Amino acid sequence: DVKVTQSSRYLVKRTGEKVFLECVQDMDHENMFWYRQDPGLGLRLIYFSYDVKMKEKGDIPEGYSVSREKKERFSLILESASTNQTSMYLCASKLGGAQGYTFGSGTRLTVV
Amino acid sequence: GQNIDQPTEMTATEGAIVQINCTYQTSGFNGLFWYQQHAGEAPTFLSYNVLDGLEEKGRFSSFLSRSKGYSYLLLKELQMKDSASYLCAVRDQYGGATNKLIFGTGTLLAVQP
Numbered sequence: 001d002v003k004v005t006q007s008s009r010y011l012v013k014r015t016g017e018k019v020f021l022e023c024v025q026d027m028d029h030e031n032m033f034w035y036r037q038d039p040g041l042g043l044r045l046i047y048f049s050y051d052v053k054m055k056e057k058g059d060i061p062e063g064y065s066v067s068r069e070k071k072e073r074f075s076l077i078l079e080s081a082s083t084n085q086t087s088m089y090l091c092a093s094k095l096g097g098a099q100g101y102t103f104g105s106g107t108r109l110t111v112v
Numbered sequence: 113g114q115n116i117d118q119p120t121e122m123t124a125t126e127g128a129i130v131q132i133n134c135t136y137q138t139s140g141f142n143g144l145f146w147y148q149q150h151a152g153e154a155p156t157f158l159s160y161n162v163l164d165g166l167e168e169k170g171r172f173s174s175f176l177s178r179s180k181g182y183s184y185l186l187l188k189e190l191q192m193k194d195s196a197s198y199l200c201a202v203r204d205q206y207g208g209a210t211n212k213l214i215f216g217t218g219t220l221l222a223v224q225p
Contacts, residue, residue, distance in 0.1 A: 018214045035215075045212055045214075048212055057211065101155075101157070103155050105154050
């Protein structure tokens, strides 16, 4: 069965810390995505990547960066965590073409 | 701009039929997806429409009208386990690099006995 694995289910970090959220997929998918999900706002795209070392900004990239050194791994980096980055973070991947996403289980990040 | 609208909440009775509507206005269109998300879990894929008409998959069906920017998800023979959020999402580009999904805020469906 295909899998997208996010390294942590729950995280608590302090304001100003650098935070790494890791996502790994075992499906040889080209495209990977990071979303955050907040009540009343739905899923909002932060960054995505369509190939190794390639990245594009989504709708809300401010305060975040990403890294994709290997095809299977896509990392989201919060350079200096702030309380407004408290959220559920969802990673997803897909093949090219008309395919749906496969989501990871999510990481609920709390910044205190 | 990009806009996807769906009702915030719906309630239905076990065994009944419920229709969840979604309207969209996006700069491009290459398919509409429905996802189911139980509380605290990841969204899971339900259906995909790219041409006008109805797609049926067991108890779930999804309809698309591209000219009206409209879709609905139909759930038949409702079960308690169908209580979840249902997310409508539009793919905004043809293939290529920028084939990302834009999501609505989701419809929270509560199925009552």
